[in-house]
Amino acid sequence: MSDTPHLTFDLDELGISKGHLVIPKGADCEALSLPVFSLNKGKGPRLLITGGCHGNELEGPIVARRLVDWLPEAQTCGRVIIVPVLNPPAVQAWSRNTPVDGLNLNRSFPGRADGSVTERIADAVSRLLLPTTDTVFDLHSFGPMWDFPPASTTHPIADADLMAKTVRMAEAFKFPMTLVWEYHDTPGMFDILVQNQGKVFICAELGGGTIGSEALSIYEAGVRNALIALGLVEGEAEYPIFRQKKSSQTLETLSSDELKSPARGIFEPRCSMLDNVRQGDLIGTLHPMDSLSADSIDIRAPRTSTVCAIRSGAHVDANQTVALLARPLKL
């Protein structure tokens, strides 16, 4: 076995290829074989779709797997590469981070060939898949502890042209929400690496909570809309029905829009995602656990905004994020 990362097939071959991206073994674990699908119809957009970066966000792998089934009938030009599961050890452990080395794959780019397994995965993707692509859709979700609508997201990008192009691409998913998310924990993120190469990167955040069949249909429809917008697939893009509505809004959330828990206790959500709230409206209540004589603490909206994410009822520590607020994006 080669000790450099490699693909088991030639990406330039025309037609359908199914094979693996091999991550060499290291001191911490054996070699990994990540299943890869490629459909090369020659000239046209070059797209990479990835899922399963975080092991407890399984919407991406399922939607990616559905694409593998119908893309051969639908794709008319260009090349689409699909890696349904970027991080198999994390998926098997239903863990956000890789259990072997404890690293977050989405903080490990561009990776290191001689690093631990998470860094070796990042290195293989950066060196073997990224150069062959102009656009990346990375399929995440908010995971089981949040209520969050199906959304396409990007962080703010310094290059104004790339920013505008990225927001247009994000809106093409026609998800209920397109979100520009100011987020400071960025070193090693996949999107930063791709955007620094001048390419479009969309992080699809495919909702939160449990993964059910209705939600999966919405996610699949959104990705299909984006493929149509790219010109890879023919058809009519359509807003998926979400909570009995067909609609979409483009919002932004700043780091100052994070609402934190005022104390340790049980967080009770008092509003729902996509609710419009006014200053003073109730977002949630924090119940101290030590005594029933202690007052519960109300957490209120500091300003008029849209709730874009709200935490599931859960035990939280003081200063833990319990909601994200947002406002209409002004570019």
Add this chain to the structure above:
Amino acid sequence: MSDTPHLTFDLDELGISKGHLVIPKGADCEALSLPVFSLNKGKGPRLLITGGCHGNELEGPIVARRLVDWLPEAQTCGRVIIVPVLNPPAVQAWSRNTPVDGLNLNRSFPGRADGSVTERIADAVSRLLLPTTDTVFDLHSFGPMWDFPPASTTHPIADADLMAKTVRMAEAFKFPMTLVWEYHDTPGMFDILVQNQGKVFICAELGGGTIGSEALSIYEAGVRNALIALGLVEGEAEYPIFRQKKSSQTLETLSSDELKSPARGIFEPRCSMLDNVRQGDLIGTLHPMDSLSADSIDIRAPRTSTVCAIRSGAHVDANQTVALLARPLKL
């Protein structure tokens, strides 16, 4: 500090009491103080409401806490004791079992005074709270990995009179589903202990998935309905609106109704809870993770039934339960 479990107040005192159930310290951890609420209006039904038996099922503690707020205005007779969190260490760790000793509190009854912390909690509840009560509502949920409707459940009971009385009480919640659940992993369960004393025990399974504000309102309405049926609270019981409907059905599920995963891989749910399926209908699909050339495996309904629980999209092992089917109960 006394080394026997005790209450910090007298349950026989009339009116509202707020205090603690003290679990003595042991070799494994310090003493615990579980907040307890009691409202004693003299003659009438004697009810115990418990939540937070499993630490990743937070609906119960939140609904119990809401009851503490409005019961003083609403209760007209009898005595209600509320323990919102039976297992604080598990709730703080968001863990089904107690982290200290790894035990499942709902397999630890009647407990042991000289046992590990989970056994000491069970012992204190069994000895100090159970003798003072005729009816128990234990507020559970299916947790974050399942889709499950708000339901009141019981296991089959050998004593036919107690069974009929229990099903009537369960139906009084007017939840979307009342479920008689044949389940063989019963030693040490709270309900067995209570039912063996000839008392009514209802396990409310307050849904699955994330805990949102709409769901909490349904759960609270269901518990209020049951309090009205018991005669503790005056008012009109009403079916809560769940998925745009006001309805209820009484079902039973046998151990043979569990659908298992045929292999290791990613489970994709293809139907929703409360769907009515016919023999051969698709319940879910199992996607092998090792190769995109390997066929996905369809999991189909073996008979006409109602889907009462379906697992979230997730990585599963072979032979892991992915759905529970049910049929109308015939008593």
